[in-house]
Amino acid sequence: MSVTIENISPCRKKLRIEVAASRVAGVRAEILQEFRKGAAIPGFRAGKAPEPLVEKRYASEIDNEVRQRVIPDAYREAVKEKELRVVGQPNVDSVESLPGKPFVFTAVMDTAPEFELPEYKGIAVKKTETPVADADVEKTIDGLRDQQADFADVTGRGLKTGDFAIINYTGVAEGKPIGELAPEAKTLGEHKDFWLLVNSDSFLPGFCEQLIGAQVGEKRQVLVSFPADFAVKPLASKKATYFVDVTGIKEKKLPEVNDEFAKKVGLDSVEKLKAEVRKSLVAEREAQVNGELRKQVVDHLLSKVEFELPESLVAQETRSIVYDLVRENSQRGVNKDVLESKKDEIFGYASQSAKERVRSSFVLDAVAQAEKITVTEAEMEERLAAMARQYRMPAEKLKAQLDERGGLGEVEEQILVGKTLDFLIANAKVETTKA
Numbered sequence: 001m002s003v004t005i006e007n008i009s010p011c012r013k014k015l016r017i018e019v020a021a022s023r024v025a026g027v028r029a030e031i032l033q034e035f036r037k038g039a040a041i042p043g044f045r046a047g048k049a050p051e052p053l054v055e056k057r058y059a060s061e062i063d064n065e066v067r068q069r070v071i072p073d074a075y076r077e078a079v080k081e082k083e084l085r086v087v088g089q090p091n092v093d094s095v096e097s098l099p100g101k102p103f104v105f106t107a108v109m110d111t112a113p114e115f116e117l118p119e120y121k122g123i124a125v126k127k128t129e130t131p132v133a134d135a136d137v138e139k140t141i142d143g144l145r146d147q148q149a150d151f152a153d154v155t156g157r158g159l160k161t162g163d164f165a166i167i168n169y170t171g172v173a174e175g176k177p178i179g180e181l182a183p184e185a186k187t188l189g190e191h192k193d194f195w196l197l198v199n200s201d202s203f204l205p206g207f208c209e210q211l212i213g214a215q216v217g218e219k220r221q222v223l224v225s226f227p228a229d230f231a232v233k234p235l236a237s238k239k240a241t242y243f244v245d246v247t248g249i250k251e252k253k254l255p256e257v258n259d260e261f262a263k264k265v266g267l268d269s270v271e272k273l274k275a276e277v278r279k280s281l282v283a284e285r286e287a288q289v290n291g292e293l294r295k296q297v298v299d300h301l302l303s304k305v306e307f308e309l310p311e312s313l314v315a316q317e318t319r320s321i322v323y324d325l326v327r328e329n330s331q332r333g334v335n336k337d338v339l340e341s342k343k344d345e346i347f348g349y350a351s352q353s354a355k356e357r358v359r360s361s362f363v364l365d366a367v368a369q370a371e372k373i374t375v376t377e378a379e380m381e382e383r384l385a386a387m388a389r390q391y392r393m394p395a396e397k398l399k400a401q402l403d404e405r406g407g408l409g410e411v412e413e414q415i416l417v418g419k420t421l422d423f424l425i426a427n428a429k430v431e432t433t434k435a
Contacts, residue, residue, distance in 0.1 A: 001017065001018065001019055001020060001023070001074060001077060001078070002017070002018040002102075003015060003016070003017050003081055003082060004016045008108070009308065010113060010114075010307070010308040011110050011111055011112070011113050011310040012108065012109070012110055012111070012310070012311065013084060013108070013109055013110075013111055014106060014107070015075075015078050015079075015082070015107045015108075016104070016105075016106050017074050017075065017078050017104070017106070017107065018103070018104045019070055019074050019102060019103040019104075020102055021101055021102050021103070023070075023103075024066065024070060024097070024102070024103045025100075027069055027070055028062065028066050031062055031065045031066060031069070032051060032055055032062060035054055035058050035061070035062060036049060036051060036054045039058070041053060041054070041057060063097070066097070066103075067095065067097070070103055071092060071095075071105060074103075074105075075092070078107075079109075084109070084111050085112035086109050086111055086112075087109075087110050087111065087310050087312065088310065088313060088316070089109075090107040090108060090109040091107065092105055092106070092107050093108070110310035110311060110313065111310065112310070112362065113307040113308055113309065113310070113362060114307070115305050115307040115362075115366075117305070117363070117366045117367065117370060118301060118304035119304075120297075120301060120367050120370075120424060120427075121424075121427045121428075122427065122428065122429055123296070123297050123300050123301075123424065123427075123428045123429065124300075124428070124429045124431070125293050125296040125297060125300075125428045125429070125430055125431070126296070126430075126431050127289060127292075127293060127430050127431065127432045127433070128289070128292075128432075128433050128434075128435050129289065129432060129433070129434055129435065130285055130434075130435035131434070132281045132282050132285065137277050137278050137281065140277045140280075141273065141274070141277060142254075144265055145255055145257065145261070146252075146254065148254075148264060149252045149253060149254050149255070150252075150253045150255075151250040151252055151253070152250065152251050153248065153249070153250065154216075154249035154250065154251050155216070157215075158212070158213035158218075158249075159211050159212055159246070159249055160198065160212060161198055161199060161212070162199070162251075162252075163197075163249055163251055164195050164197055164249070164250040164252065165195075165196045165198055165211055165214070165246055165248075165249060165250075166194070166195055166196075166249070166250065167191075167194050167196055167211075167244050167245060167246055167247060168191070168192045168193065168244070168247060169190065169191055169194065169222075169242050169243065169244045169245070170189065170190045170243050171188065171189050171190070171224075171240050171241065171242040171243075172240065172241055173235065173238045173240040174238065177189055177190070178190075178235065178240060181235065181238075182234040183337055184232065184234075184335055184337030184338045184340070184341055185232045185235070185335060185337075185338060186335070187335075188235070193247070195250075196208065198211060198212070204224045204226075205224060205225065205226075205227065206222075206223070206224060206225070207222055207224055207242070210223070214244075214246045216246055216247065216248055216249055217246065217247075218245075218246050219244065219245050219246075220244050220246070221241055221242070221244070222241070222242040222244050223239065223240075223241055223242075224239070224241075224242060225238075225240075226238050226239075226240065233341070257270060258270060261273075290425070293425050293428070293430070294421045294425065297421065297425060297428060298360050298363075298364070298421070301360075301363050301367075302359055302360060305363060307359075307362075309355060309358050309362075310358070313358050314351070314354050314355055314358055315354075317353075317354035317357055317358055318350045318351050321349075321350035321354055322346060322347060322350045325346055325349075325350065326339055326346070361413075361417070364421070365416075365420075367420050367424065368416055368420045371420075373416065373419050373420050374416070375412050375415045375416050375419070379415055380408075380411065380412060381395075383411055383414075384398060384399055384402075387411075
C-alpha cells in the first residue's frame with residue numbers, strides 16, 4: 001500500500017492512498033463467494049450458480065461492498081503508518097477502482113494541533129473566600145418562604161407597590177397594534193390574565209406607576225416611551241398607548257419561619273433548616289471559588305500558547321452551543337422570532353466560545369498526558385451512578401443509552417478534565433484573601 005500526505009493547513013491533511021490490485025482482487029474474491037452462497041438465479045440452486053454469472057448479476061452490489069471494506073481498512077492503516085492524531089471523521093473522495101488496477105482514493109481529515117505545552121505547575125492564582133453570614137442564611141430562607149407564599153385577593157382598595165395586578169392589555173404605537181409592528185414580540189402587544197408585580201422596574205418603563213390606585217374592574221390608559229436601546233428593535237424610541245383592564249389584585253402572604261414551615265420544605269425544625277441552608281451555601285461558595293480558580297489556570301495556560309484549531313471540531317462545538325442556547329431561551333419563553341432576529345449575535349458568541357473550549361480541551365489533554373492522569377473504571381461507575389440519581393433512572397439503563405449514542409466518551413472526558421484541573425490547582429500558587 002502506498003500513502004502520500006499533503007498538508008492543507010496545520011490541522012488538516014489530505015491522504016492519497018493506493019491499495020495494491022492484488023489485495024483488492026483478494027477482497028473481491030471473498031465477497032463474490034459470499035454473494036454466490038446466497039445468490040438467487042433462475043435455473044441454479046442456491047450456491048451453485050457460476051461465478052461469472054453471479055459477478056455479472058450483482059456487479060454494482062459487489063463493487064459497493066469492495067469499497068465498504070477496502071476504504072476503512074486502508075484508511076486506518078494509513079493513519080497508523082503516518083502517525084496521525086485524527087479528530088472527527090474523514091471526508092473520502094476521488095475513488096478510482098478499475099479491474100486489475102490499484103484501488104486509489106483520497107481522504108481529507110482534521111488532526112490534533114501540535115504545540116509546546118507551557119509550564120503548568122506553580123501558576124499564580126487568587127482565591128477569595130467569602131464566609132457564609134447569618135444574613136445569607138436568612139436571605140435564602142426568605143427565598144424558600146417566597147416559594148411557599150399564598151396570594152390573597154385584595155378588595156376595598158386600589159393597587160399599591162408590591163401588589164400583583166392581574167390585567168388584560170392591548171397596545172398600539174404609531175396607530176398600529178404593537179403585534180403588527182413587532183411580530184417577534186406579540187406578547188408585548190396583547191396579553192390576557194397577565195400577572196404583574198407592581199414595582200418601578202417591572203415590565204415596561206413607567207407602566208406600573210400609572211396603575212397605582214386602580215381598583216378591580218377599572219380600565220386605564222398607560223403611556224409608554226420605549227428607550228432607544230430597547231431589545232425589540234422595531235419598538236425602540238417609539239411611544240405606545242396601552243389599554244389596560246385590571247381584573248384582579250393579589251397580595252403576597254409569606255409564611256412564618258417556624259417548625260411547621262420547616263416541615264413543608266422537608267426538614268424537622270427551624271434549627272435543622274438553618275443548618276442545612278448554611279451547609280448548602282458553604283458548598284455552593286466552595287464550588288464557585290473552585291470554578292474561579294479553574295478559570296484562572298485555564299486562562300493562564302491559553303495566554304501562553306497559540307495554535308491552529310481543527311475546523312471540524314470548532315464547527316461541531318459551535319453547533320452544540322447554538323443548540324443549547326436556543327433550547328435554554330425557548331424554555332425561558334423567548335419567542336422564536338426574537339431568537340431568529342438575534343441569530344447572528346448567537347452564532348458569533350457560540351463560535352468564539354467554541355474556539356475557547358476546543359483550545360482549552362487540547363491544552364488540558366496535553367497536561368493529562370504529561371502527568372499520566374487517567375480515568376478509572378470506578379470513577380466512571382461513580383459518575384454514572386450520580387447521573388442516574390439525577391435523572392431518576394436505573395444506572396444500567398442510563399449507561400446503555402449513553403453507550404448507544406456514543407456518550408460514554410463524553411462522560412469520561414468530563415471526569416478527565418475535572419481531574420486535570422484539580423491537579424493544576426493543587427500545584428498552583430494560591431493567594432488567599434477574605435472578602
